[in-house]
Amino acid sequence: MSTMVSAPAGWEMVVGLEVHVQLRTRTKAFCNCSTEYGAAPNVNTCPVCLALPGALPVLNAHAVELATRAALALGCTVNPMSVFARKNYFYPDLPKGYQISQFDKPLAEHGRLKIGTNAEGTGITVGITRVHMEEDAGKSVHDRYAGATAIDLNRAGVPLIEIVSEPDMRSAEAAGAYLRTLKLILQYVGISDCDMEKGSLRVDANVSARRAGEVKLGTKTEVKNLNSFSNVERALALEFARQTELLERGGRVEQQTMLFDQARGVVRPSRTKEGSHDYRYFPEPDLPPLVLDAGFIERMQTSLPELPEARRSRFAGDYALGEYDVDVLTSSAELADYFEGVARQSGDAKAAANWTINGVLTALNASGDDIDAFRVRPADLAALITLVRDGVVGHSAAKQVFAEMVRTGDRPEQVAQREGLVRVDDDAALRGWIDEVLAEHPAEAQRYLAGEKKLQGVLVGFVMKKSKGSADAKKVNQLLASRAQG
Ligand SMILES: [Zn+2]
Structure with a gap:
């Protein structure tokens, strides 16, 4: 065309x-x-x-x-x-x-x-x-x-x-x-x-x-x-x-x-x-x-909602969002309302914008659904953002929690508990996964422990996968490094 x-x-x-x-x-x-x-x-x-x-x-x-x-x-x-x-x-x-x-x-x-x-x-x-x-x-x-x-x-x-x-x-x-x-x-x-x-x-x-x-x-x-x-x-x-x-x-x-x-x-x-x-x-x-x-005529005038242009400039000002984010988020009144609900309840406009654009819109495009019928309500998405901020759920696990929320409509705390996606920073649990990974990949384990440091990222990746993204990656890195020195 x-x-x-x-x-x-x-x-x-x-x-x-x-x-x-x-x-x-x-x-x-x-x-x-x-x-x-x-x-x-x-x-x-x-x-x-x-x-x-x-x-x-x-x-x-x-x-x-x-x-x-x-x-x-x-x-x-x-x-x-x-x-x-x-x-x-x-x-x-x-x-x-x-x-x-x-x-x-x-x-x-x-x-x-x-x-x-x-x-x-x-x-x-x-x-x-x-x-x-x-x-x-x-x-x-x-x-x-x-x-x-x-x-x-x-x-x-x-x-x-x-x-x-x-x-x-x-x-x-x-x-x-x-x-x-x-x-x-x-x-x-x-x-x-x-x-x-x-x-x-x-x-x-x-x-x-x-x-x-x-x-x-x-x-x-x-x-x-x-x-x-x-x-x-x-x-x-x-x-x-x-x-x-x-x-x-x-x-x-x-x-x-x-x-x-x-x-x-x-x-x-x-x-x-x-x-x-x-x-x-x-x-x-x-x-x-x-x-x-x-x-x-006066009643009709006062009954008008905030119009797109006013909303755009308010989003740019109040939430300090870039032009692209503002354009996408104001592309419909329903989407703009949704984003504002998440931003207000999470107190984090940037995270609310990212999740609305990359999570919510992507899911809606995939399903062809209307935002009014979307299972994850603004309060639930705000709760997920709060869980990530508080370190209860890691970034990669949060994506899986969100996908499950889209599927079931359940609250993020519920989903994270049920799916084992609450961040694990307990040393014993992390050591257990590390032991399993080292046992399952003996060749890499041997080379890593012999001093081939660049393999650390690969092994951390295996641990993250095994823990479905719930392991505290920073701690896994520390524990592995101490293993190599020991
Ligand atoms: Zn008629």
Whole structure:
């Protein structure tokens, strides 16, 4: 997938993104049907989302809360009054013949998203034009019946927000960074699972090209059918190369919708003339204007959790962690919470970071589990760190204790006792293992006792293995050395 697409020099890419995000509500935007993903076709429907005559929409208050929280987390101003509008178009999976959306009076406007730093070390901030609420359409299913299209209306009426950015991005990588940052914020706030595979986060990209130094925007195209962030980056690079080659030859970019064809690695014009849509928007007569009082907006603001950027700088400051550790540990709110629990209860942030990254994440990657289902809770991992610090369990034995904790969910003291992994520094026990090792390896023993000192490390290794890592390595070294001198 690392196809390098090169565009002619002297051109600048201009990108703006439209992101649709399904809100994590139990029921749909305007009726009581379930939003459950993956149910049998058309079971989650009712007269409202089937658009039967006379059925009236009722706005889902939880959807308004989630949309407002998302808008505030993106630094938007929430409008005290916004208006639902009908966006009219014909499509088989849109039974009403229109989608309830918002048009000239959206829920929120004028936000911003910081996506990192440019080569000069200045922060890059992308403007958020607007966040508005709307409903999802149903799904056309093309692979169920040969030669026919089936319609599944379970998704019709699922609440969405659309987040529209300013054309502030200048590269495919910046677009990728914007999307990853946006997704992380929305996940921290808990408004959506943002799962692109289930379609709960969808991206359309507007891209144009202009001569370097030019202020006026070129003609843009809209690229659709983007099912992963890496495909967004790939499709933008392809479309930018196509546009600039066309412009270099003296051609003109036509404003149109392009589809990314992942299998063939090309961007091609969509067969439908989507660019020429006239949606004939008008206010939705069945819904009153959405009026949000200052108290509600204030409550939504104070209900926001600590956002990723704030958490990153606090982790770097409070726990004195390096950039890599901070990036990994803040990659999800759940992981950050887990690490903080371990750090607080063990009083050792560095050890907590190491164990969370090298132990917990490795185990989760191997099992494919979610951290919420992880057997080793922060208090148990903190207890293990304390056992190591107090010298009760050695470093290599601690890894085995941890593996057993992951398997059984038992407390570290229990595991260490049961598995014989409590550090042994008792001379008699250590001498016993040394005697056994020397007897089992007579050739090495003879050479070592005759003065071949470099064999000491090998023999200590045998003792550690025999003791399953529980022997006090320092003492084993001392006892062996005294044996050689004696
Ligand atoms: Zn319904």
